[in-house]
Amino acid sequence: MRVGIGFDQHRFVKGRKLILGGVEIPSPQGLMGHSDADVLVHAVMDSLLGAAGLKDIGYYFPPDDEKLRNADSLRLLAEVVEMVSKDGWEVSNVDSVLFLEEPKVGPYIEEMKKNLGKVICIPERDIGIKATTPEGLGALGEKKGAAAWAVALLVKCMKERK
Numbered sequence: 001m002r003v004g005i006g007f008d009q010h011r012f013v014k015g016r017k018l019i020l021g022g023v024e025i026p027s028p029q030g031l032m033g034h035s036d037a038d039v040l041v042h043a044v045m046d047s048l049l050g051a052a053g054l055k056d057i058g059y060y061f062p063p064d065d066e067k068l069r070n071a072d073s074l075r076l077l078a079e080v081v082e083m084v085s086k087d088g089w090e091v092s093n094v095d096s097v098l099f100l101e102e103p104k105v106g107p108y109i110e111e112m113k114k115n116l117g118k119v120i121c122i123p124e125r126d127i128g129i130k131a132t133t134p135e136g137l138g139a140l141g142e143k144k145g146a147a148a149w150a151v152a153l154l155v156k157c158m159k160e161r162k
């Protein structure tokens with residue numbers, strides 16, 4: 001078994017959609033980034049890559065790659081899941097925390113779990129997504145951005161895929 005950790009943070013800007021866990025959430029501003037800036041999915045990707053002993057998200061999906069402009073991060077997560085499973089790993093579970101002042105994301109968490117479960121190919125109960133607020137503290141408390149942490153546990157498959 002191997003555990004991995006992931007962290008990501010993006011700044012809020014006007015004129016972008018807010019996408020978290022693959023769900024478009026009504027908000028006057030979205031996260032700035034080269035892809036869709038889905039901070040939760042990026043943290044989950046890095047946790048999976050870390051657990052598998054691979055390099056980080058910036059190595060496989062460089063921010064200057066034009067093909068990745070406004071990319072759907074769930075599609076990038078699918079590529080990471082494929083890389084990890086090619087190395088003979090199965091995802092046991094993923095847990096995560098979303099950290100932002102607003103908007104309230106509670107009503108969207110079940111849909112985020114559904115999206116992640118579908119891409120990672122594990123039941124929704126094996127995906128944890130919690131949301132908490134900075135309580136007004138620091139830059140995130142001033143609504144300047146959003147952050148996410150994730151951990152993943154991988155289990156070596158008995159049959160390795162080629």
Ligand code: MG
Pocket residue numbers: 008009010033037038039042
């Ligand atoms: Mg990111």
